[in-house]
Amino acid sequence: xxxxxxxxxxxALLLQFPWRFRRVPENMEYLERLFxxxxxxxxxxxxxxxxxxxxxxxxxxxEQGVAFCNVDQPLIGNSIQPGERATARLGYFRLHGRNYxxxxxxxxxxxxxxxxxxxxxxxxxxxxxxRKVHQSTEETYAITNNHFRGQALVNAMExxxxxxxxxxxxxPMLAASYPDRFPGTAGLSPLSNRQS
Numbered sequence: 001x002x003x004x005x006x007x008x009x010x011x012a013l014l015l016q017f018p019w020r021f022r023r024v025p026e027n028m029e030y031l032e033r034l035f036x037x038x039x040x041x042x043x044x045x046x047x048x049x050x051x052x053x054x055x056x057x058x059x060x061x062x063e064q065g066v067a068f069c070n071v072d073q074p075l076i077g078n079s080i081q082p083g084e085r086a087t088a089r090l091g092y093f094r095l096h097g098r099n100y101x102x103x104x105x106x107x108x109x110x111x112x113x114x115x116x117x118x119x120x121x122x123x124x125x126x127x128x129x130x131r132k133v134h135q136s137t138e139e140t141y142a143i144t145n146n147h148f149r150g151q152a153l154v155n156a157m158e159x160x161x162x163x164x165x166x167x168x169x170x171x172p173m174l175a176a177s178y179p180d181r182f183p184g185t186a187g188l189s190p191l192s193n194r195q196s
């Protein structure tokens with residue numbers, strides 16, 4: 001990671017933990033050790049279990065200078081709620097989709113689990129959360145992880161448009177695959193759809 005950081009192209013290291021990683025003393029100690037080991041890099045922590053959703057934990061992240069990953073995921077059981085938290089100079093969002101039918105299904109594969117296309121209304125709501133976090137951070141990242149069938153790219157472009165007010169250049173194959181999301185662009189050639 002050091003060469004990436006030295007070249008100025010490392011946004012952050014995401015430390016991602018599954019839903020079963022809960023807030024217990026040994027896991028807090030593990031995080032403290034991990035943060036010390038990786039202190040030379042900008043860090044983002046993604047936890048998915050609701051036991052982490054406590055003000056003193058967010059204070060701990062602020063003290064450590066570690067960004068909190070605002071997760072958008074299906075809320076099943078004691079999952080952490082989507083939020084608008086900023087605990088460091090970086091803001092960070094990870095959008096997994098809201099596929100309730102397959103999220104915790106044992107035999108669901110990766111594609112089935114992340115098969116979700118956010119609605120326009122959900123995109124507006126998410127863009128509002130991203131905008132709010134960005135007001136108190138130097139940089140904000142929003143990672144779309146609902147990757148099946150190019151849906152992550154569709155939603156990323158919609159978020160950009162919602163944030164900037166300007167439609168981004170849409171790759172022709174994507175526009176052709178999602179004509180209802182990108183009306184008026186499906187018939188464009190790759191060159192006519194390119195921004196200068």
